[in-house]
Amino acid sequence: MQLQNVTILREFILLGLSSDPKTQVALFIIFTSMYIGIFIGNFLIIVLVLTDANLHTPMYFFLWNLSFLDLSYSTSTLPRTLKDLLSINKVISYGECAAQMSISLSLGQSECVLLAVMAYDRYVAICYPLHYTTIMSKKVCIRLAAGTWMCGFFMSASLVTLTLNVDLCGHNVINHFACEVTEVLSLGCENIILVELIIYIIGIIILMIPVTFIVISYVNIIQNILKIASSSGRRKAFSTCSSHMIVVVIFYGSAMASYMKPRSSSLPGTDKVIAVFYGIVTPMLNPMIYTLRNNDVKAAFLKLITK
Structure with missing residues (x-):
């Protein structure tokens, strides 16, 4: 009977964030606005870094990667979520669920x-x-960026x-608006303690x-910043690092709250609310955090819009 049930299963039902029609419409408007903000903000950073020679440095190269990851990560789940908010039938096929899990998890772990x-x-x-340009050469930056993508994939x-x-x-x-590993795993009817332990260790x-x-990096950074004699130099260094x-804090805080707590301590529905922060809020805030506090960007x- 167990094998038969496993064979029959070909789709999942996503409960989403709310079952109230008015709330769903309100969420659709909010999330659509946020997705537009995510797309415009991250796409703008990608264009600026690619077109402005002054931004062709290691720091902005990695910022370009972050924006591309954020844009891709939100796109892996948010369009489907928007569709479900206006749909009565929130069924997702087994294959689409597996693909969504793979893509979103790969991008999220790459961002980590x-x-x-x-x-x-x-x-x-x-x-x-004095050794920055030598240590962070173009070849090293490309290898580091490629390593982050490969690590996320594997x-x-x-x-x-x-x-x-x-x-x-x-x-x-699935009591969620997307296919998450922890939520799909919770549907298991067998003893999955070992699998949960392995996933917890990977987390x-x-x-x-x-x-x-x-x-460790920032402890050393702060120690060196405090040694800078110029107060303007200290402020510039702190401003760059604080962004x-x-x-x-936003990304890791929400991700840890979702993936590194015992399942028994989770209140129903809390994981999907937390997922909104690292899956939607963070990709929207990242461009604003980096642009509002960065004179180079x-x-x-300004150079782009005055051409």
């Missing part, structure tokens, strides 16, 4: 690693300014493979190791 790489870039720039492949190999036994209602690796690296730290934007 990329934020650590960006912290390393700031560490080298502030702690070893870690995602292992997590999704583990999840899809769990017998779901016909249970197909520690992909979240805690980069966070630890970022903290990155704001992004780190502002100058590039």
